[in-house]
Amino acid sequence: xxxxxxxxxxxxxxxxxxxxxxxxxxxxxxxxxxxxxxxxxxxxxxxxxxxxxxxxxxxxxxxxxxxxxxxxxxxxxxxxxxxxxxxxxxxxxxxxxxxxxxxxxxxxxxxxxxxxxxxxxxxxxxxxxxxxxxxxxxxxxxxxxxxxxxxxxxxxxxxxxxxxxxxxxxxxxxxxxxxxxxxxxxxxxxxxxxxx
Amino acid sequence: xxxxxxxxxxxxxxxxxxxxxxxxxxxxxxxxxxxxxxxxxxxxxxxxxxxxxxxxxxxxxxxxxxxxxxxxxxxxxxxxxxxxxxxxxxxxxxxxxxxxxxxxxxxxxxxxxxxxxxxxxxxxxxxxxxxxxxxxxxxxxxxxxxxxxxxxxxxxxxxxxxxxxxxxxxxxxxxxxxxxxxxxxxxxxx
Numbered sequence: 001x002x003x004x005x006x007x008x009x010x011x012x013x014x015x016x017x018x019x020x021x022x023x024x025x026x027x028x029x030x031x032x033x034x035x036x037x038x039x040x041x042x043x044x045x046x047x048x049x050x051x052x053x054x055x056x057x058x059x060x061x062x063x064x065x066x067x068x069x070x071x072x073x074x075x076x077x078x079x080x081x082x083x084x085x086x087x088x089x090x091x092x093x094x095x096x097x098x099x100x101x102x103x104x105x106x107x108x109x110x111x112x113x114x115x116x117x118x119x120x121x122x123x124x125x126x127x128x129x130x131x132x133x134x135x136x137x138x139x140x141x142x143x144x145x146x147x148x149x150x151x152x153x154x155x156x157x158x159x160x161x162x163x164x165x166x167x168x169x170x171x172x173x174x175x176x177x178x179x180x181x182x183x184x185x186x187x188x189x190x191x192x193x194x195x196x
Numbered sequence: 197x198x199x200x201x202x203x204x205x206x207x208x209x210x211x212x213x214x215x216x217x218x219x220x221x222x223x224x225x226x227x228x229x230x231x232x233x234x235x236x237x238x239x240x241x242x243x244x245x246x247x248x249x250x251x252x253x254x255x256x257x258x259x260x261x262x263x264x265x266x267x268x269x270x271x272x273x274x275x276x277x278x279x280x281x282x283x284x285x286x287x288x289x290x291x292x293x294x295x296x297x298x299x300x301x302x303x304x305x306x307x308x309x310x311x312x313x314x315x316x317x318x319x320x321x322x323x324x325x326x327x328x329x330x331x332x333x334x335x336x337x338x339x340x341x342x343x344x345x346x347x348x349x350x351x352x353x354x355x356x357x358x359x360x361x362x363x364x365x366x367x368x369x370x371x372x373x374x375x376x377x378x379x380x381x382x383x384x385x386x
Contacts, residue, residue, distance in 0.1 A: 022224070022365060023221075025217075025220035025221055025224065026217050026218055026219070026220045026221070026309045028220075029217040029220060030216070030217035030218075069277075070274065070277060073273055073274070073277065074270060074274065077269050077270040077273050077274075078270060080269055081266060081267070081269050081270060084266075084269065085266060100313055100316050100317055100320065103268070103269040103312070103316055104218075104309045104312060104313055104316075106269055106273050106312065107273065107308070107309040107312050108309075109221060170377070173380065174214060174215045174216075174217070174376045174380065175373045175374070175376040175377040175380065176373070177217065177373075178369050178370060178372045178373030178376055179370060179373040181369050182362075182365075182366045182367070182368075182369035182370035182372075182373060183366070183370070185365060185366040185369065186359075186361045186362045186366040186367075187361070189360075189361040189362075189366065190361040193360070193361065
């Protein structure tokens with residue numbers, strides 16, 4: 001049990017995909033114009049990551065070693081298509097906001113990385129926990145970054161106006177994504193350096 | 197004139213890295229030196245133009261007639277992966293020096309979201325074949341431009357005295373932000 005808990009929490013802090021491993025930067029920067037879109041992207045990735053991890057660990061013995069990467073990509077792409085269709089049907093506004101970044105989950109290096117590094121060597125349960133942990137870590141980071149940008153850029157949080165009169169517009173635009181991420185990373189480095 | 201607008205628009209105004217956030221991984225990963233980023237830029241330009249043609253043909257001659265547009269994501273990523281493998285094999289046989297120069301970057305391109313992103317975007321924008329080729333080539337040139345400028349800045353950034361917590365990627369990302377701000381100056385041009 002203790003081991004399982006460790007598997008799950010590892011992805012949230014110690015191997016946080018955004019702030020420690022620096023993977024999946026494109027959706028991190030591209031979809032975090034607000035806390036809600038960031039969270040939506042994180043949850044979509046969480047779903048794809050967990051399910052593809054499980055399926056890959058189930059079929060790992062059937063896949064010949066030479067074609068394993070294309071096979072993984074097909075599995076991942078199938079789940080991405082599932083997410084795309086569901087989101088278009090049930091949350092069309094989020095589907096529109098995420099735009100082309102939704103199909104781009106396929107090439108998110110976190111997912112293929114976990115498939116190759118973890119799911120292809122471990123059992124179904126462990127792979128599911130690993131996917132969940134990394135996915136939750138990714139969702140939290142994206143929500144945090146989205147929240148910071150939304151508060152600074154639009155003066156609101158999760159769509160609720162906090163500061164009347166808006167904010168510093170640049171944080172919602174492209175350069176703001178880089179600034180917010182750069183300073184958050186520096187903060188993260190500062191605190192983890194103190195703990196060590 | 198229309199093509200000039202597409203070219204300027206996709207190199208400067210909607211720069212793929214600094215305004216649309218595609219291909220950030222190679223942008224941060226291989227931008228330590230100017231030479232390697234030029235190599236990466238050339239490899240991406242080559243593959244992106246080919247991928248645009250492939251994506252156009254598949255979308256309008258396979259997916260649409262068969263009414264299976266929802267297979268787009270799966271088919272496009274497989275075609276791009278195949279294309280990259282093929283380019284690698286052909287280059288190895290036909291032009292070994294070029295392969296030597298671009299070889300190490302080619303496998304990286306499969307998971308470069310810029311290539312898949314452009315393929316998806318040109319279908320979304322409903323461009324024609326020639327427009328697609330121009331658009332994807334110009335976008336790739338924009339990628340190479342951003343990568344090369346950034347590499348140049350990072351080369352001189354290495355010699356600077358940076359606060360410990362900012363060392364490495366944080367300062368690089370903030371630099372990219374300033375670069376993105378500079379590129380925002382082009383908005384309204386087209």
